[in-house]
Amino acid sequence: MPDMEFILGHMNYWLFTVLMMTGLYIVVAKGNLIKKIVGLNLFQTAVFMFYISLGKVTGGTGPIYPLNMQIDPDVVYSNPLPHVLILTAIVVGIATTSLGLALIMRIREEFDTIEEDEILKIETDLVHGENKVLGEAMGGRS
Amino acid sequence: MVSEQIHVARSLMDHLPILVVLVPFLAAPLIVLTGARRLAWPIAFAASLTSFLISIKLLLQVLDGGVISYQIGGWAPPMGIEYRIDAANAFVLLLVSAIGTIVMPYTVQSIKAEIPERHHTLFYTMYLLCFTGLLGVVATGDAFNVFVFLEISSLSTYVLVAMGSKTDKRALTAAYDYLIMGTIGATFFVIGIGFLYAATGTLNMADIAAHISQHGPDRTIETAFAFIVVGMGLKVALYPLHLWLPNAYTYAPSAVTVFLASTATKVAIYVLLRFMFSVFQPTFLFEMNVVKGIIMPLALVAMFAASLIAVFQSDLKRMLAYSSIAQIGYILLGIGLLSNTGLSGAIVHLFNHGITKAALFMGVGALALRSGSSFYARLGGMGKVMPWTSFAIVIAGLSLIGVPGTAGFISKWVLVQAAIEQGWWPIALAVVASSLLAIIYVWRVIEVLYMKQPTDATRREAPLSMLIPMWIMALSTIWFGLDTELTMSAARAAADGLLNGFSMEASH
Numbered sequence: 067m068p069d070m071e072f073i074l075g076h077m078n079y080w081l082f083t084v085l086m087m088t089g090l091y092i093v094v095a096k097g098n099l100i101k102k103i104v105g106l107n108l109f110q111t112a113v114f115m116f117y118i119s120l121g122k123v124t125g126g127t128g129p130i131y132p133l134n135m136q137i138d139p140d141v142v143y144s145n146p147l148p149h150v151l152i153l154t155a156i157v158v159g160i161a162t163t164s165l166g167l168a169l170i171m172r173i174r175e176e177f178d179t180i181e182e183d184e185i186l187k188i189e190t191d192l193v194h195g196e197n198k199v200l201g202e203a204m205g206g207r208s
Numbered sequence: 209m210v211s212e213q214i215h216v217a218r219s220l221m222d223h224l225p226i227l228v229v230l231v232p233f234l235a236a237p238l239i240v241l242t243g244a245r246r247l248a249w250p251i252a253f254a255a256s257l258t259s260f261l262i263s264i265k266l267l268l269q270v271l272d273g274g275v276i277s278y279q280i281g282g283w284a285p286p287m288g289i290e291y292r293i294d295a296a297n298a299f300v301l302l303l304v305s306a307i308g309t310i311v312m313p314y315t316v317q318s319i320k321a322e323i324p325e326r327h328h329t330l331f332y333t334m335y336l337l338c339f340t341g342l343l344g345v346v347a348t349g350d351a352f353n354v355f356v357f358l359e360i361s362s363l364s365t366y367v368l369v370a371m372g373s374k375t376d377k378r379a380l381t382a383a384y385d386y387l388i389m390g391t392i393g394a395t396f397f398v399i400g401i402g403f404l405y406a407a408t409g410t411l412n413m414a415d416i417a418a419h420i421s422q423h424g425p426d427r428t429i430e431t432a433f434a435f436i437v438v439g440m441g442l443k444v445a446l447y448p449l450h451l452w453l454p455n456a457y458t459y460a461p462s463a464v465t466v467f468l469a470s471t472a473t474k475v476a477i478y479v480l481l482r483f484m485f486s487v488f489q490p491t492f493l494f495e496m497n498v499v500k501g502i503i504m505p506l507a508l509v510a511m512f513a514a515s516l517i518a519v520f521q522s523d524l525k526r527m528l529a530y531s532s533i534a535q536i537g538y539i540l541l542g543i544g545l546l547s548n549t550g551l552s553g554a555i556v557h558l559f560n561h562g563i564t565k566a567a568l569f570m571g572v573g574a575l576a577l578r579s580g581s582s583f584y585a586r587l588g589g590m591g592k593v594m595p596w597t598s599f600a601i602v603i604a605g606l607s608l609i610g611v612p613g614t615a616g617f618i619s620k621w622v623l624v625q626a627a628i629e630q631g632w633w634p635i636a637l638a639v640v641a642s643s644l645l646a647i648i649y650v651w652r653v654i655e656v657l658y659m660k661q662p663t664d665a666t667r668r669e670a671p672l673s674m675l676i677p678m679w680i681m682a683l684s685t686i687w688f689g690l691d692t693e694l695t696m697s698a699a700r701a702a703a704d705g706l707l708n709g710f711s712m713e714a715s716h
Contacts, residue, residue: 093388106391113395117402148405151352155398158359162391165366169384172370176377185381192378200522200585 078119086112097182099173103166110159114152121148225278225291228262228301229344229357231255236336245328252332253312256339260305267298273701277349285349286412292349295701299555300346300478303562304471308339311566314677315463317670318573322461323371331371335467338364342475351401351411351487354479355394358443362390365472369460382455389452393442400435403428404487417487425492433495436483437503443476446503446540447510450533457529462573465525469532470566474558477539484543485551485706496546504544508638510537515645519652525572525582527649528565531608534642535561541635542623550626551703556695557619560607560688564616567604567681571597574670574678579663584652589662597670598657600682605650607685610643614689618696 073080089112092105126144131137170180177185220227235255239248270276270293278291293301315335323331341361345354366387372379405411407428408419420429438449445453453473457465488495514533521527539561542554574597575590576582591598607614610621620639627636669675688695 090392093392099384102388106388109392110395113399113402116399120402120406147411148402151411154352154356158356158363158394161363162359162387165363166384166387169366169370169380169387172373173380173384176373176380189378189381196583197522200583 078115078122082112082116082119085115088112099170099180099182100167102182103163103170106166107159107163110155110162114155114159117148117152117155121145223278224262224266225276225293225347226280228259228266228305229291229340229347231258231262232336232343233340236333236340239329239333239336243329245325248329248332249312249316252336253309255336256305256309256312259339259343260302260309263298263301263305266293267295267302267698269293270295270298271698271701273705275705286410286415289353290349290412290414291347292414293347294705295698296481296555296703296705297346297478299559299698299702300475301343303474303559304339304342304346307467307470307562307566308342310677310680311463311467311570313673314466314570314573317673318463318577319461321577322375322463324374327371331368334364334367334371335464337361338368338467338472342471345475346478349413351404351413351416352398353411355398355401358397358479359394361472361475362394362443365468366390368464368468369456371464372459372461375461376459378455379459382452382459386452386456389442389449393439393449396435396439396442398439400432400439403432403435407432413482413487417489420487420492421489425488429488433483433488433492433498437480437498440476440480440483443473444480444540445473445476445533445536447506447513447533447537450510450514450536453533454526454529457532458523458526462525462569462576466566466569466573469528469569470562473532473536474562477536477543477554477558481543481551481554481706499544499546503540507537507540507544508635510534511541511638511642512645515642515649518649519645521649522585523581523583524575524587524653524656525569527653528568528572531646531649532561532565534646535565535608537642538620538623538639541639542626545623545626545630545632545635547626547630548700548703548707549622549629551706552696552699553619553622553626555702556622556699559695559699560615560619560685563681563684563688564604564607564614567600567678567685568608570674570678570681571601571604574674575601577670577674578667584656586663587656588660589657590667591658593662593667594669596675597678600675600678601657602654603682604685605653607689609646609650612689613686615685615687615695617689618692622696 086109089105089107089109092108093102096102096105121144123142123144126142129143129146173185174180177188179185232255235251239251266276273295276293279285280289280291319328319331338361341357341364344357345361348354348357366383369386370380370383401411404416407426408416410416410419442449457469460468484495484499511534514530514537518527518530518534521530539554539557542550542557572582575587575594578594579586579590607616610616620643624636624639627639
């Protein structure tokens with residue numbers, strides 16, 4: 067039975083889940099292409115948070131060598147590996163965001179809008195146009 | 209018996225597992241730095257050819273069941289990143305690098321028509337980066353490394369798809385949709401890896417496998433499995449997660465579609481296989497239920513629904529995109545049978561479908577080059593005007609159906625065998641029944657190509673630089689349909705390797 071201690075003890079997971087779902091909801095629910103990218107960013111940031119909090123060791127300090135290079139066995143260090151991994155993931159996230167924004171710029175140039183429903187309407191019209199031409203070529207039906 | 213050499217890299221030959229990835233990776237920025245359009249193609253071709261030759265050498269080294277473990281920078285696993293080549297990934301490396309190399313000559317004429325000239329150098333850069341990413345995903349034995357390479361290949365794929373915007377502006381929205389869905393998939397995958405790391409404290413795949421087989425699965429590992437399957441499912445285009453695929457394949461430049469259709473989804477399937485069978489143990493009950501109860505029914509739905517949609521398409525390229533989803537269904541079905549034969553069938557179909565689809569999409573690209581689009585209405589009577597291209601499409605189309613004597617027959621035969629082995633007659637019948645749907649959609653193409661009057665008799669045959677790669681692919685579908693020695697033995701070795709997992713490490 068989850069008690070108060072369980073809930074508080076897993077605070078980082080609760081926060082991660084809420085943030086992740088918020089991000090995913092924005093990606094799915096919003097029609098504006100830029101807002102979708104923002105949602106995607108939130109979603110990814112939640113995962114970064116998850117990884118970074120994994121590396122936390124209770125009472126642990128920063129995993130840095132002391133000046134005299136003598137490691138004291140009594141000192142507890144945090145796990146640096148998840149932090150390093152997430153540096154890579156952050157770089158990937160930045161690349162994805164910039165590519166997404168660049169694509170939105172090109173979409174705006176070509177479609178003159180960044181709203182999903184308007185783009186969908188333009189694309190549907192294009193398909194109807196194609197079907198009409200094709201229908202005539204195939205013998206008058208469309 | 210699995211024999212493992214302790215890897216001490218002394219000569220260049222010992223560095224082959226990293227060189228296969230590194231050569232295209234370094235060639236990509238080189239193309240940008242030289243900036244010369246004349247040099248871009250030769251550099252890209254030399255790099256992909258080098259990777260291809262290395263892959264052949266690697267496959268020959270591991271075909272007897274051996275494993276090459278390469279430690280990057282001399283850091284021993286599990287601390288360091290390990291590249292691990294066994295029969296399964298050497299086979300996929302060979303497929304990816306072979307297709308990547310054979311598509312190269314094809315790109316020259318194809319992109320001249322479809323991509324603005326000032327983007328040509330960047331096209332080759334992106335192509336090589338995508339190639340690097342796919343090879344890296346396959347070669348590595350480190351779970352997080354898979355994610356990094358996956359994103360390298362995905363990001364360059366989005367750019368490649370968007371490059372189709374000169375022909376049709378919908379390429380941009382297709383690329384955008386793919387970016388959103390691909391990123392969600394990759395992020396799910398990375399969450400899964402995070403859970404695995406939390407549960408096992410390691411990122412090395414063999415080490416994770418050893419930990420799971422010693423301590424058994426727990427809730428965290430089951431969650432990790434779920435995230436990884438859904439994340440990779442998006443990349444594989446597993447049936448309900450396939451929505452990005454038809455548009456991306458239809459609006460991408462022809463050369464890009466050829467490359468993506470025959471490699472990108474196959475690599476994702478390889479990752480799925482690697483995680484399902486090597487990292488997580490096949491005896492893991494939760495996994496069995498997921499595979500039998502979720503993946504298998506979805507694969508069956510894909511085989512029928514996607515084939516049925518393909519029948520009603522009016523655009524050849526789009527039809528082939530839907531047929532790809534159906535073919536992925538066959539591969540997943542082989543995985544779902546959870547037996548050695550089923551897995552061999554899945555792996556051999558992965559290869560055979562790769563070469564078949566490459567030939568078909570090359571044919572579509574050539575037709576589109578001469579007729580301006582790939583709509584059936586524009587392709588009437590092309591069999592008379594472009595006999596070589598059309599005939600290559602017919603051969604590959606027969607392989608898509610699974611006519612005896614072609615590569616497609618071999619893999620479907622193995623799949624049917626695997627189903628019968630388990631006594632699942634309805635599944636065997638389903639494979640045959642959905643092949644009947646394939647007959648309909650391939651027949652429609654033949655009808656359009658050969659039984660209509662040419663709309664424009666002044667069109668010419670495709671240039672040789674496109675015909676030769678197309679015919680290499682078309683003839684190899686026949687070759688691998690008659691001589692199954694190489695593909696079947698490699699697939700069996702791969703299936704054995706995957707089903708045994710990393711059990712050797714687990715024992716000590």
